[in-house]
Every structure is written in C-alpha cells, then in structure tokens.
Amino acid sequence: MATPAVADPTAIRRRTTQTGDIVARLITLVFAASIILITILLVWQLWFQSAPTRHKFGFAFLFTSTWNPVTEEFGALPFVYGTVVTSVLALLISVPLGLGSAIFLSELAPAGVSSALTFLIELLAAIPSVIYGMLALFTLVPLMRDYGEPFLRSTLGYLPLFKVKGPLNGFGLLTGGMVLSIMTVPFIISVSREALLAVPREQREAALALGATRWESTWQIVVPYAKLGIIGSIFLGLARALGETMAVTMVIGNDPKINASILAPGYSIAAVIANEFSEATGQVYQSALIELGLVLFLLTIIINGLARLMIVATTRKGSKR
C-alpha cells in the first residue's frame, strides 16, 4: 500500500480552519484586550496624576469647601455639592415627567404611536450638550431671570431654599437643574418604557379582572413589577446628569460657594474642570482638578453599575440566544 502522494485533504482543511479560527479568535481577542489596556491606562492616569493633592489633603479634600488657587488650598465640597444638587433637581423634574410619559407610552398609546413618539423623544438624547447650553443661555436664563425666579421669590422666598440675597440673574443651581432635566428625561422614558412593556400581560389582566381601573392596575401592579428597571433608568439618567459639562457650565453661575438657596449661583465638578484646567499652573492646582475628575469618575461608576444591575434584572427577557 503506497503512502498517499498528497496529504489527506480533509485533514488539511481541518488544520487550516483550525488555524483560521485560532487566528480570528486571537485578532478579536487582541482588540477586546486593547479596551482593557486603554481603560487601565486612563484610570491609572487619573489616579497617578491626582497623587500630589491626594497626599497633601487626604480625605479632607472631599470635605473642605475652600477653593483658592493662589494659596493652593483646594477642597471638593462646593463642586460635589453643586453636582449633586443640580442632578437631584434634574431628577425631581424628570422622574415624574419621564415615568408618567413612559406609563402613557407603554399602557395607553397604541403601539405605532408609542414607537413613533418614543423615537422622537430618544432624539432628545442625541442633541449635543453645547447646544442645550446655548439654548439655555439665550432662552431659559432670561425667562428665569424675568419671570421664574421673581415668581419663586415672591411666593416661596421665605424658605431658605429660595431665599436670595441680592439680584436675580437667571443663572444658578435651579437653572442648571432644569437644563439637566431635559437631558435626562429621554433616558428615563426610554428605559422605563421598556421595563413596563416587559411586564407580562397576565399581570395587568389579572388586576383588571379583579375590578381595578386602568390607572390602579398600572400604578399598583405593573409599575411595582417593573420597579427595578425603572429605578435603573433613574440611575442611568443620574449618571448622565453628573457628568454633563457644557450645558451646566453655561448656566450655573460659576461660583464655588455652597448656598442653601437653589436660586444662587454654584459650580459643578465638570464645569470647574472645563473652566480652569487650561490655566492650572503648578502641580498642585492641576492635580486638584484631576482629583476632582477622579471623584466624578468614581461617582458615575458606582451609579452606572447599580443601574446596569437593575436594568438587566428586568428588561433583558427573551432577546438573547
């Protein structure tokens, strides 16, 4: 029996395809790994470049409220305060608005109308931040200054929340919160609607069969069922709001002070980095701003992580292989 002059063709094909598969896996693996490398590099830079201020101030950085580049005393508190307050204000406006719209879109609107309207609302999320900022600067700020804030001052001005010493100018934490609310609403609507749509029809039908009105069925059965997804959407919106730069910096007033009143000007972490980084002379000043970036990053990571956990729990049903 002669040995074949040429190697067994199936074996060759098997080896080539195996090599092909190995190569494909390797190439895509390398690119996937590059994401890890890039992220590690960025996070390491954040940590490393903020070292001077971390060593100088330690945890006190988070609780100090002075921000004085000249004497090199830096504290994150005014910016954390401004970031948190504007984001909370944003949520106070966008959560009722968003959840209400999501309920309408998932429960009441016919499927075609619902998709079309959701599509339009999702376009809001695509509008760049700087355009929101420009619009707010030219339209919202004068509105707040001439109508909104005087109204609030005359009706609720006795509350520390709305008390303002000095003139009203339309810039401030409230205006910042209002702009942010428009930017977070599409996220809340989009994801909550998905979560609500994922609730099994049986739940609604059972409630209606027991004599509940449409609203009662929605509010007392469907919404609690989709609770995790809805809360996830809120966290998602919050994460977006925390990191917003341009829209906020154009209307927040750029004043690193902590004020009980939401009509007073304030400052957010992203805004101060945008305004002051290009002029940060000296290692300490620069690293203070980078440490602020690190604080913001950690905040968004925590909130994003929580959001994803909650959303995955409720909405990813049936679309995966």
Add this chain to the structure above:
Amino acid sequence: MKMKRMSLALAGLMAVAAPLATAQQRINAAGATFPAVIYQKWFDEYHKMHADVQINYQSIGSGGGIAQLTAGTVDFGASDMPMTDEQISKVAAKPLHFPSVLGGVVPTYNIAGVTQEIKFTPETLSGIFLGTIAKWNDPRLAKDNPGIKFPNEDIQVVHRSDGSGTTFVWTDYLSKINPDWKSKVGANTSVNWPVGLGGKGNEGVAGTVKQTPNSIGYVELIYAVQTKMAYGSVKNSSGNFVKADFDTVTDAAAAAAKNMPDDFRVSITNPAGKNAYPISSFTWLLIPSHIPDAAKAKTIKAFLQWMLTDGQKYAAGLSYASLPKPVIAKEVKQIAKIQ
C-alpha cells in the same frame, strides 16, 4: 535619451519641490483676553502680509497663557500680569516679557434707563465689589452723580471665573486704594470674590453684563466699546474723574516709560498724573529666551519687530494705547536675546 529623460524628471521634481521649500510657519500661542482683540487683528494682518506665517492665538486668559507656556504646548504666551519669579523658574527656557500694548480696564454696566457715564470714586468702586454698596440708588453713588436717576435695584456684580490678568489689574488697583480690599481679597489673577457671578474671559464678562440687567463688570475698554455698552469714569489720584481713552491711558504709563525696569515687569495702576486713567496696564507677550526651531525663532523675532513699529498703529483704532517710544527702543534691544 536616458539622460534627457532623467534630467527632465529631475527638473520636474524641483519645480514641484520649490514651492514646498517655503513651508508654512505655524505658530501657536495662547493667553490673555485683555489684548485679544488687537492680537487677533495683528495676527490676521500679519498673515495677509506674510501668507506663509500663521500665528494662531487663543484667548484663554492670562493664567492659561502662563500655564500652557510652562507646559510647553504653545510657542509663546500672553499675560496682563507679569510672571512672578516662582512662575518664571518653572519654565524650561526662561521667558522674556515683551510689552505689546497699553490698555485700560473700565467699569461697564447695564442699568435700565441709565445711558450716561457714571462717575466712580475709589470708595464707591471698591464698595460695590466688596458688596458693601448693594443697591444702585445708594447715596454714596448719588453723591458723585447728581444728574443720574438710579433705579432702586440690587447691583449684580460680574467678575472673572478664570485666571485673569485683567482681574489682576483690577484687584491691584483696588488693593492700592482700599486697605480693606487688600486685606480681605488681595490682588491676583484669581481671588476669592465677596460677591458676584463669574464669566469666562473678557468676552464672557462683557456677555454676562450685556445680558443681565442692573449688572456691573470690569473689562478691557475695547470690549465695552465694541459691544456698545456704557462704561464709567474713575476718579484718579489727582482727584479728576477720568474716562479711559488713548490719551489718559498713555498718561498713566508716563512714569513707567521713563523708568522701565530691565525685565519690563511693572504695574501702572493708580499713578500720579492729572489726566492719567488709574486702572491702566501694560500687557506682555511671554517669549521663551530659547526657541529650538530656528525658523520659528526667526519668524517670531520678525513679528516682534513689526509689532513694535507698524503694529502700534492699530492701537488707537481699537481703543488701546501704543507703547511709549523709550519702551519700544528698550524692547527692540531685548529681541536680540531670543536665541
């Protein structure tokens, strides 16, 4: 035949390469917003005259100019506050200060119904920015301005949110005329403002004042002129109310012109002089004493030469003041120090 073809090819190559030999000189600079209007004009005009030179200037504030110069990301910087010794020590190639032009910082305001020029004294001006004078119809303001009907409104102060040489000039003046200001706030590119909104750059302050009723801010003269906003006169050390213009700002520099220090770092706020505008300042280009790229160094030196001669002609038209002749002569000598 072969030789002919080769030489033709060579000639063709050289024809193509020749224009490439005069490469574009691209120079990047950043800094003060105070002189940005005339700088952009200069760089625009210079580019028209020398098509191969592009000097890209970004007005990000004096603090930014110094920071980017120190980081080495720009070829030269610009500032209205002279660099401190400490700041100079941090730059690899010691920066040389070149005064480029003179300007005045004016109090500009937006008050409904008031189009006239308001007379400010050192007391009223510092009081407003300290927050001790809080309303426009304060008697202290009315005293110096009998003909003006001030509204019964709160004063909205606008200051700089970024590190600013203009802030330095303003606070330098306030520190000199008000010991309270000096101890509470001080003079620097960035201070702890007792009251007010922050705007980014001279442009941002002008923009905020223009949009906000009953506000007052401090800007370089040209920003008030170009945006057609009212600005006031200030009482100088001789007791005269002086409005900023070419002559009054030039007068402010008279003493410095005679006694300019060798490194050109000097403050001319609150000077002696009957007709001097008290809140005036030089503004400086910060040029590294050693520029590694020889072509860039040549271009920058040529520009400086132009700036000190033909460039000065643009000052009057843009509400700045041109440099005194003795200062120019001294600067020309400093150009040689750039290697």
Add this chain to the structure above:
Amino acid sequence: MMHGNIIWRKSVNAVMLTVTGVFTVLAVCTLFVILGYLVYYGGRSLDWNFFTKLPLPPGEIGGGMANAIVGSLEIVGVAALMGLPVGFLAGIYLSEFEDKMFCPVVRYVADLLNGIPSIVVGLLAWTLVVVPTRTFSGLAGSVALAAMLIPIVTRQTEQFLREVPLSLREAALALGASKWKTIVTVVVPAGSKGIMTGMILGVARISGESAPLLFTAFNNQFWGGGITQPTASLPVMIYTHAISAYDDWHRQAWAAGLVLISMVLIANIAARLVLARGISVPRA
C-alpha cells in the same frame, strides 16, 4: 384590595391617565421647541460667509466657520478610523467567543470606559497626548473621541450579533464552514444592519462633543494645517461664540448650532430607519 368610592377611583383614573398624556406631549414638544429655535435663529444666520470664510478678529462682521466645519470632519473622521475597528472587532469577540473568565471582564471594563465623563476623557488625553507631543492637536482630540466611541460600538456590535439566530450559525457550521468563516460570511452580514446603526449613532454622538476637545484640539483661527496642529471644531466654536458679547458671534453660534444639529439628527434618523425594528421587547 380596592376600597373607596367607585366615582372617586374613576376620576383618579381619568385624571392620572390624562396627566401622563400631558407629560408625554410636553416631552415631545420640548424637542420641537428646541428644533424650532434652532431652525428659526440658525436659519436666519446661515449665509454663504459662514461656510466659506475663516473667523475674523473680534468685533469684525462677516466671518465664518469654514475651518471649524472641516476641522470637525477631520477630528471625527480620524476618531472613527481609530475607534470603529476596535469596537467592531471587540464586539465580535464578546459575542462569538465565549471565554468564561475574560468576556465578563471585558464587558465590565467597557462599561467603565463608557462611564468616564467626557471632560475627564479630555483631561486625560491632555496628559497622555498633548503634553508629551508638546502641542495641542486635532489628533489628541480624536484620541479622546475614539475612547468615547469604542464602548458604544462594542456594546452595539455585541448586541446585534447576539440577536442573529443560532440556527443560521448552525446551518453554516453544518455545511462545513469554520467558525471564522461563519462569522465573516454569515453572522456579521446578518447583524450588519444593527451594527451599522450602532456605528452611525456612535459617530453622531461624538461629533457633538465639545468638552473633550477643549484642551486637546483647542482651537484655531486659520486653516491649521492638519490634524497634528490645533484644530477648530464646531462644538468648541459654538461655546466660545455663545458666551461672548458680540451679536455677530451669537448669530454665528446659532448658525453653527443648526449645522451641527442637522448633522447629528440626520445621522440618528437615518440610522434608526435603517434598523427597521427597534431592540424593544415585544409586548408579552
């Protein structure tokens, strides 16, 4: 379970359902108000100068943003060149090759990258690119934008590849195709609509970003000379012009806003129309 007067409950029902409808109308109207302003003010401000001229010194009328338009295209183009392949191939890896240990790590890290605020990405690009190269550059801006693009494209690619039915893969494998051949000739083409959508949406998103370009691409009054020099971009120009005091600059900011939002919205609408069905879960 349900107590109370039936009329009360019915009124609450009617009121609340109306309220939700009103909220929805409000949300949708916001979009139209925003577009309305931009079309009105931007439309009045658009002129030939805007598209062809360079910016003029402050106070002079008649300048334009020609260099910013080109600059934006350059910066976003290079960012897409850098980010799209990485995101695409990484997405393929996550979807097709199930490495129990590595895949969750990659997903988590991609989420981390996505969570870095845009201003912080810009700041880091400054330390990593601008300072060592000792110059501001459009390239540094592209690096920052690419870092933002990658997680978006990765997630979208993975998602749409996963939705390709198992049966298609198995059919190809049964015919003797290798895994990589299956991916290239069957799976990716099947998921291509969704992947393209993800890419277009990602690029549209980064083209509107202003914060990461502030200290990377910086800005330029002239034609710059390429991506290795400071480069003007529309979003940054909008910012500097909007906060200034010049009416002419405000006018130009509106025009730039209209141009920018047209680009972004057209890309978004095109992408979503391409993807005829959404990724929503059908009503149970």
